[in-house]
Amino acid sequence: DTEVTQTPKHLVMGMTNKKSLKCEQHMGHRAMYWYKQKAKKPPELMFVYSYEKLSINESVPSRFSPECPNSSLLNLHLHALQPEDSALYLCASSQDLRSGLEAFFGQGTRLTVV
Amino acid sequence: LAKTTQPISMDSYEGQEVNITCSHNNIATNDYITWYQQFPSQGPRFIIQGYKTKVTNEVASLFIPADRKSSTLSLPRVSLSDTAVYYCLVGRSGGGNKLTFGTGTQLKVEL
Numbered sequence: 454d455t456e457v458t459q460t461p462k463h464l465v466m467g468m469t470n471k472k473s474l475k476c477e478q479h480m481g482h483r484a485m486y487w488y489k490q491k492a493k494k495p496p497e498l499m500f501v502y503s504y505e506k507l508s509i510n511e512s513v514p515s516r517f518s519p520e521c522p523n524s525s526l527l528n529l530h531l532h533a534l535q536p537e538d539s540a541l542y543l544c545a546s547s548q549d550l551r552s553g554l555e556a557f558f559g560q561g562t563r564l565t566v567v
Numbered sequence: 568l569a570k571t572t573q574p575i576s577m578d579s580y581e582g583q584e585v586n587i588t589c590s591h592n593n594i595a596t597n598d599y600i601t602w603y604q605q606f607p608s609q610g611p612r613f614i615i616q617g618y619k620t621k622v623t624n625e626v627a628s629l630f631i632p633a634d635r636k637s638s639t640l641s642l643p644r645v646s647l648s649d650t651a652v653y654y655c656l657v658g659r660s661g662g663g664n665k666l667t668f669g670t671g672t673q674l675k676v677e678l
Contacts, residue, residue, distance in 0.1 A: 457610070486666065495654060495668035496611065509665060543610050545666070554601040554658055556666055558610025 459544050459559035467567055468534060474562045476527040476544030482557070484508075484550045485527040487519060488543040490561070496543055502527060503550050534566045571655045571669040578675050585642045587672050589655030592636050600631060600638045603654045605671070611654060615640070642674075650676045 457478045466472050476485065483504050488496040501509035502521045516538075518530040527544055541563055547556040572590040579585045591600070599618050603611040615622055617629040617638070628641040642649055652671040 495671055498665055498667060501665065541608065545610070547666075554599055554656060554666060555613050555616055558612065561608070561610055563608065 457544055457546055457557050457559035459542075459562050461562060462560065463563045463565075465565045465567060466531065466534065468536070470534075471530070471532045473531065474529040474542055474544075474564075476529075476559055477525055478546045478557070479525055480546065480548075480557065481524075482546035482548055483524060484547045484552075484556075485521065486545040486547075486556065487527070487529050488545065490541045490543060500529075501550070508550065531564075534564075536566050539564055539566045571657055573653075573655055573669060573672045575670065576673040576675070578677065579645055580677055581646050582644050585645050585649070585674060585676075587640045587642075587653055587655075587674065588637055589640070589657075590637045591655070591657045594635050594657055595659070597659045598635075598657050599659070600629065600635075601656045601658075602627070602629065602640045603656065603668075605652045605654065611668070614653075645674075645676045647676050647678070650674060 460475045485502045487499040489499055490496045498511050499513045500519045505521045505524060516533050520528040541561045543558055543561045545556040545558045599616055601616040602614045604614050605611040615624055615627050615629045617631055619631050622629045630639045652673050654668050654671040
């Protein structure tokens with residue numbers, strides 16, 4: 454199994470809602486990533502987890518809250534988002550941070566904030 | 568991470584070979600060069616990675632000159648399905664790599 458699975462594929466939420474994005478991999482990878490991608494722009498790194506611990510936070514606003522409950526799962530909790538947060542949210546994994554250049558990406562969650 | 572520079576876009580026709588060059592003048596000794604492909608509304612897909620000279624797999628070849636200040640991704644006999652954005656990434660394969668994407672090259676393949 455070489456897949457990274459993200460759910461849901463699409464999400465529409467209001468600015469007062471709380472929602473969560475989920476990411477799962479069963480490749481035994483110990484590094485997991487969240488990216489945000491706006492239209493016609495490259496993916497922007499948000500968070501990196503290594504061995505279930507937050508390793509990198511790229512100064513992401515606190516309305517985005519990551520969680521890594523175990524080595525296979527990565528969540529992104531969303532609260533009080535703004536319309537400009539609408540984007541494609543991508544999850545990725547790699548064997549560990551030492552092999553970080555070769556990563557597997559999920560199909561993404563298309564988030565629309567209304 | 569070393570900064571990378573790629574052409575914003577390239578056009579080609581089916582059956583042609585496409586070469587996309589990436590400049591990375593401040594590449595460090597421990598840095599590797601990696602290329603990803605991304606289709607619209609999908610996650611990027613790893614294509615190839617190399618350190619020096621030439622690397623080839625079933626999808627592409629990667630040419631890296633001796634000074635390593637640039638690299639060229641070569642796609643043989645492209646088809647319409649190769650229309651995508653191609654990203655060049657440069658960074659260490661050991662220790663805390665952030666996997667940062669540059670602007671990428673939009674390749675458009677036509678009949």
